[in-house]
Amino acid sequence: MDKITNLEETEQIIGNNSMVFLYFSTQDCGICTSLLPKLNEMLKNYPQIKSFHISIDESPMASGKFSVFTVPTIIVYVDGREAIREARFIAMDVLEEKVAKYYSLFFEETA
Numbered sequence: 001m002d003k004i005t006n007l008e009e010t011e012q013i014i015g016n017n018s019m020v021f022l023y024f025s026t027q028d029c030g031i032c033t034s035l036l037p038k039l040n041e042m043l044k045n046y047p048q049i050k051s052f053h054i055s056i057d058e059s060p061m062a063s064g065k066f067s068v069f070t071v072p073t074i075i076v077y078v079d080g081r082e083a084i085r086e087a088r089f090i091a092m093d094v095l096e097e098k099v100a101k102y103y104s105l106f107f108e109e110t111a
Helices: 007-016 030-043 061-065 092-107
Strands: 019-025 050-055 073-078 081-087
Touching: 007 019, 007 050, 007 061, 019 030, 019 092, 030 050, 030 092, 073 092, 081 092
Parallel strands: 019 050
Antiparallel strands: 019 073, 073 081
């Protein structure tokens, strides 16, 4: 998961990709730190999703721009629109189920 600090660049990325996974955290959030490796592992199953980590500490404007009021927060954009938002208590199995659903709609391989 790449780190991103430029909000204008983030908007371009969302507009130019079918699926974008954004992970918002802060440095002093213990849950955020422990969740990041699990998310990275999950995202290996979805190679066509562009994924980015946004630190609210490094980009405080991101909090207002994306309406992130608690961390950790995950927002998944599909075709430029917010499709999934999970915050604070994130169940990995539920999140992966939602991501898999959208992923299969966009990137399902035809035999």
